[in-house]
Amino acid sequence: MRIAELVTAIVLAILSIYFMWKSGTSSWGDGWGESIRYLEGEGPGSGFWPFYLSAVMLLCCVWITVNWVRRASPPSRSIEKYLDAYGIVMLIKVGGGVTAFIGLIHFIGMYGAMTVFLIYYIYFLGKHSLVTALSIAFATPVVTFFFFDVAMRIVLPKGYLEPLFIPLYDIFL
Amino acid sequence: MEVLSLLLDGIIACFEPLNLALIFVGVTVGLFIGAMPGLGSVNGVAILLPATFLVPPTSAMIFLAAIYYGAMYGGAISSITLGIPGASTAVATTFDGRPLALKGRADQALVTAAIASFVGGSVANILFTGFAPPLAAVALSFGPPEIFALMLLAFATFVGLGGDDIPKTILSICLGLVLSAVGFDVISGEPRLIFFDITGFMHGINFLVLAIGVYGIGEMLWTINSTRDEITMTDAEITVSRVMAAAKNTLGAWRGTTIGAALGFFVGILPAAGATPGSLMAYGVTKMTAKHPQEYGKGSINGVAAPEAANNSASTGAMLPMVTLGIPGSPTTAVLLGGMVIWGLTPGPRLFTDQPDFVWPLVGSFYVSNLIALVVNLCFIPLFLWMLRMPFTILAPIIFTLSIVGGYAATQDMHDVWLMLIFGLAAFLLRILDYPLAPAVLAIVLGPIAEPTLRQSLLLSDGDPMIFLNRPIAGPITVVALILIFLPALKFGWDRMRQKSA
Numbered sequence: 001m002r003i004a005e006l007v008t009a010i011v012l013a014i015l016s017i018y019f020m021w022k023s024g025t026s027s028w029g030d031g032w033g034e035s036i037r038y039l040e041g042e043g044p045g046s047g048f049w050p051f052y053l054s055a056v057m058l059l060c061c062v063w064i065t066v067n068w069v070r071r072a073s074p075p076s077r078s079i080e081k082y083l084d085a086y087g088i089v090m091l092i093k094v095g096g097g098v099t100a101f102i103g104l105i106h107f108i109g110m111y112g113a114m115t116v117f118l119i120y121y122i123y124f125l126g127k128h129s130l131v132t133a134l135s136i137a138f139a140t141p142v143v144t145f146f147f148f149d150v151a152m153r154i155v156l157p158k159g160y161l162e163p164l165f166i167p168l169y170d171i172f173l
Numbered sequence: 174m175e176v177l178s179l180l181l182d183g184i185i186a187c188f189e190p191l192n193l194a195l196i197f198v199g200v201t202v203g204l205f206i207g208a209m210p211g212l213g214s215v216n217g218v219a220i221l222l223p224a225t226f227l228v229p230p231t232s233a234m235i236f237l238a239a240i241y242y243g244a245m246y247g248g249a250i251s252s253i254t255l256g257i258p259g260a261s262t263a264v265a266t267t268f269d270g271r272p273l274a275l276k277g278r279a280d281q282a283l284v285t286a287a288i289a290s291f292v293g294g295s296v297a298n299i300l301f302t303g304f305a306p307p308l309a310a311v312a313l314s315f316g317p318p319e320i321f322a323l324m325l326l327a328f329a330t331f332v333g334l335g336g337d338d339i340p341k342t343i344l345s346i347c348l349g350l351v352l353s354a355v356g357f358d359v360i361s362g363e364p365r366l367i368f369f370d371i372t373g374f375m376h377g378i379n380f381l382v383l384a385i386g387v388y389g390i391g392e393m394l395w396t397i398n399s400t401r402d403e404i405t406m407t408d409a410e411i412t413v414s415r416v417m418a419a420a421k422n423t424l425g426a427w428r429g430t431t432i433g434a435a436l437g438f439f440v441g442i443l444p445a446a447g448a449t450p451g452s453l454m455a456y457g458v459t460k461m462t463a464k465h466p467q468e469y470g471k472g473s474i475n476g477v478a479a480p481e482a483a484n485n486s487a488s489t490g491a492m493l494p495m496v497t498l499g500i501p502g503s504p505t506t507a508v509l510l511g512g513m514v515i516w517g518l519t520p521g522p523r524l525f526t527d528q529p530d531f532v533w534p535l536v537g538s539f540y541v542s543n544l545i546a547l548v549v550n551l552c553f554i555p556l557f558l559w560m561l562r563m564p565f566t567i568l569a570p571i572i573f574t575l576s577i578v579g580g581y582a583a584t585q586d587m588h589d590v591w592l593m594l595i596f597g598l599a600a601f602l603l604r605i606l607d608y609p610l611a612p613a614v615l616a617i618v619l620g621p622i623a624e625p626t627l628r629q630s631l632l633l634s635d636g637d638p639m640i641f642l643n644r645p646i647a648g649p650i651t652v653v654a655l656i657l658i659f660l661p662a663l664k665f666g667w668d669r670m671r672q673k674s675a
Contacts, residue, residue, distance in 0.1 A: 005606055012344065019351055022366050035363070044631060046358035046365050049624045053347040053354075060347070063340035073338050075606045082605060087398050094397060095598060098390065098573055102590055110578065118570050126566025140571065144578055152227045154582045 004082035005075045006068050013061035019054035023047035093125055109159035111141040149173070179529065180302055183537030187235065191228065195236040196538060200546045201553075203243020208251045208557050209568065210400060213260030214244035214488070215505040215611075216392060219384040220572065222512050223579040230516035231531050235538040237512065238492070241505055242294065242542040245448065245485045246550045249286035249477075250557050253279055257400075262448040262484040265456040269469060269476030276472055284419035285474045286481040287550045289430045293482030294543035296434035297441070297489035302536060305525070309497040312522030317626040317633065318640050320499075320521075322650040324623040325641075326657070327500050327615070330443050333657030337609040349613035352378050353620025360628060373588030380511040380617045381583040382593045387610050389576030390597025393569055395604050400565070416551060422474065429459045429475030433482030440483070441490025442502055448487040455483035489539055496532065497522060499622065504611040511618045515583075 024032045024047055035047035068076040083091065097120055104113035115137045123133035148154045150172045158165050187193060206217035217240045225233035248263030253270035266286060273282040315323075328346050332339060355366040356377025367374045433455035440451035459479040460469040469476045491502030499520035501507035513520050518528060525532055550557075580593045600610050634640035641651045 001606070008603065008606055008608075019366070022368065035365070044628050044636075046361045046363040049627065050351045050354040050366060053351050057344050057347045057351070060340040060344035064338075064344070067338075067340065073607070083398075090398055091394065091601075094394060094569075095601075098577070098597075099594060101573070102577060102587075102594055105577075105581075105587065105590070110581065114574050114578070118574065121570035121573075122567055126564065126570075128564070128567065132567070136567065136571070140574060144574075147224065147227075148578065148582060152224075152582070154226070154585065156578065156581060157587070 001075050001078040001080050001082045002068075005073070006065065009061050009064040009068065012064075013058055016054045016057040016061060020051055020058070023051035023054060094121075097121060097125070105157055105159065107159050109161045110156040111145065112159060112161050114141050114144070146172075176302060176306055179533045180537060183533030183535070184540060185537070186231075186534035187538045187541040192232050192235055192534070192538070193541075195228065195232055196239045196542050196545055197549070199236040199239025200243040200246075200542055200549055203240035203245075204247035204250070204546065204550060204553075204557060205243075205560060206240065207244030207247025207263070208259045208561055210251050210255065210257050210259055210396070212396075212572070213248070213262065213505075214241045215384075215503075215508060216388040216572075217244060218505050218508050219381065219388045220575050220579050222381060222384075222508060222515075223582040225512070226515075226582070230513070230518060231534050233512070233516065234509070234531070234535050235542075237509055238535060238538055239542040239545075241488055241509075242485070242539070242546050243549075245294075245488050246287060246290050246546045247557070248484065249290070249481050250283065250554070251561060253282045253286065253477075254558060255561065262452055262488075263480070264449065265452045265480035265483075266477060268456060268480075269471070269473050272470065272472035273474070273477065278472070280415050281419040281422060281474065282472075282477050283554055284416055284551070285423045285426055285477045287547055288420060288423045289426060289433065289478035289482040290485045290550075291543060291547040292430050293434040293437055293484070293486035294489060294539070294546075296482075297438045297486035298536075298539045298543060300438050301489050301493055301539065305493060305497050305536070308493070309522045309525040312498050313526070315522065315646065317629040318644050318647040319650070321623060321626040321630055322641055322647040322654065323498060323500050324619055324626070326650050326654040327619065328612070329654035329657035331609075331612045331615070333660040338607055339661050341606075341608045342612055345609055345612040346616045349383070349616025350620045350623065352383060352613075353380070353617045354624060359621070359625060371588070373586060373592070376584070376586075378592065378617070379584050379589060380508075380614070382580060382589045383596050383617050384508050384511070384614050385576050385580045385583075386593040386596030387600040387614060389572065389579070390594065391600025391604060391610070393572055393576075394597070394601040397565070397569060398601075398605075423478070426474040426478035428463075429455075429477070429479035430482045432459045432462070433479040434486045437483030437486030438490040441487030442493050448484040448491070448503065451487035451490075452480035452484040455479040485543070492539070495520070496524060496535070499524075501615060501618065504614050507611075507615040507618045514618075514621075 024036050035045040036051040037045055037048070067073045071077050097117060101113050101117040104116060118137035118140060119133050122128050122136055123130060148156055187196065203214065203217060206212045207214065218237050221240065222237065225236055228236070244260060245262060248258060248260040249266045249270065251257060251259035252263040252266035253274050256267060256271040258264045258267055270282045270286065273279065331346060332342050355374050356364065357375070358365050364375060436455045436458060437448070437451040440454060441448060456476060456479050459475055460466050463469065463475065488503070491506045493502065495501045495506040495510055499510065501510045510520050518524065518531060577590060581587070581590050604610065630640050642648050
């Protein structure tokens with residue numbers, strides 16, 4: 001936990017510096033730092049607000065690091081593991097599953113990915129019966145389709161499964 | 174008495190079939206969300222907000238407010254029967270609710286919680302109706318400096334009263350504000366903060382992407398990681414006669430209920446405070462002022478009534494600055510405020526004069542939702558207990574799915590779905606290290622209001638920041654905000670001095 005606290009503070013500090021640099025970079029080709037200045041008659045430039053906020057973020061990171069050195073915050077004193085074995089396995093299985101879900105949307109669309117994800121989670125991770133897994137995995141996309149595509153006219157991505165939906169479009173849309 | 178007739182019209186509007194159905198569904202969903210450990214009103218409202226684009230804004234808002242209400246009732250169910258709070262707002266309910274359940278009086282605890290919630294909600298509704306119109310009228314004269322000062326106050330309460338690690342809280346606020354600045358600058362029209370020149374950032378970061386990322390993905394991972402042990406459940410014996418007897422016993426809890434209802438409302442108004450500290454404070458005060466404080470923690474019905482009255486009262490209280498000033502009093506109301514912007518409404522004091530057709534049905538719905546929540550809660554306790562047995566390994570994947578579908582529906586851009594995943598994973602990793610994330614969600618909603626008001630104010634004063642101090646309304650607000658920001662530092666210095674002298 002102690003190492004994680006320091007690493008997180010450093011990562012956030014790098015992020016703040018990146019934000020500060022990016023705030024000063026004008027997309028209109030003015031020199032660096034032009035946008036964070038107070039312009040006479042125009043008020044603060046477009047990068048003024050995010051620049052100073054990121055600067056405060058950087059200061060907070062320094063503050064967190066000072067607390068870390070002084071062991072003033074609970075995570076910097078904790079001798080517990082940041083993520084124990086269970087946590088890591090959980091993150092890989094669940095976080096990885098969600099990532100794969102989003103990745104799959106690009107190929108087999110929202111509905112295909114949803115079905116695969118639900119079967120993976122309920123049957124393989126949750127160790128429920130195949131009947132439970134399949135019924136939820138098929139009921140959810142049906143409900144979602146009627147709610148989003150049909151009722152709200154928000155067309156969810158279909159990926160390579162698009163042809164399968166054409167008859168449904170003919171009926172409901 | 175104009176207020177009463179407006180309110181009556183509002184209540185009547187709630188009885189339109191669509192609105193009434195939405196209240197009913199919203200309250201039931203809210204009760205369930207509140208009862209499920211790991212899910213609170215903010216998760217429900219954030220995940221279901223994209224689903225409300227189907228109905229008109231007023232009905233959508235009524236639906237979300239009903240979820241908010243239901244969740245406050247629902248939190249008590251798992252606090253009492255499982256011994257773990259269904260939502261952070263119901264933490265204090267476990268102190269006495271759980272011991273009562275272990276004594277075999279779970280039904281008493283559940284009924285007391287429901288009735289106290291109802292009373293808390295009703296008192297808060299009346300206070301809300303009384304306070305909101307005059308407050309909005311005063312706020313009509315606010316210019317950019319006043320509005321910015323109020324924003325500052327909202328963030329300052331997080332720092333001064335939030336109780337979390339201070340640098341981490343400030344960092345969270347600034348991060349949310351920076352993320353809200355991504356995209357086109359509204360004043361100069363210049364694109365800014367287009368990270369790695371990815372075009373997806375051009376349209377900015379929708380607050381829902383962060384809210385669903387944090388509350389739909391991050392929070393879920395955190396819950397799965399932290400609730401590993403098997404939970405034992407205490408059953409409640411529910412019959413009509415037992416419920417009636419329990420309701421009669423609840424009269425004995427009038428003290429806790431009154432303290433909770435009054436205190437909760439005023440704590441709820443404070444931005445950042447919300448229902449969780451409200452309920453804890455109500456419990457503390459009720460115990461402190463009790464004749465027999467030693468009974469608390471062992472199953473006192475006053476100990477159940479106080480936090481439950483307070484969390485319902487606080488949730489209405491949190492609505493007050495949100496509706497009248499455009500400044501949310503809790504993370505849930507921050508999400509609601511973001512929703513209002515999506516529906517094309519301009520939050521702020523003008524809402525009362527410009528959009529009475531929106532405001533009054535909403536206020537009316539607080540009354541109706543409160544009543545329906547009581548009835549649904551009491552009638553369906555056995556059903557909720559049965560649903561609580563639903564394994565998390567079935568609920569979790571459905572919530573992940575809803576989050577991703579909802580996140581996509583909000584902006585219809587896969588770029589945002591990936592961003593949501595990144596926010597979710599980051600939120601999980603930060604949460605373990607005690608980084609508070611509610612300030613970031615509040616900040617991303619308030620950012621688009623705070624920045625223009627700051628810049629307009631500075632333009633008014635030719636760049637002189639004293640404008641926030643020398644105007645009659647903005648001045649005192651800024652001073653209070655500054656005091657709150659430096660409060661922890663003062664306390665630290667005070668402790669040091671005392672240590673030295675001792």
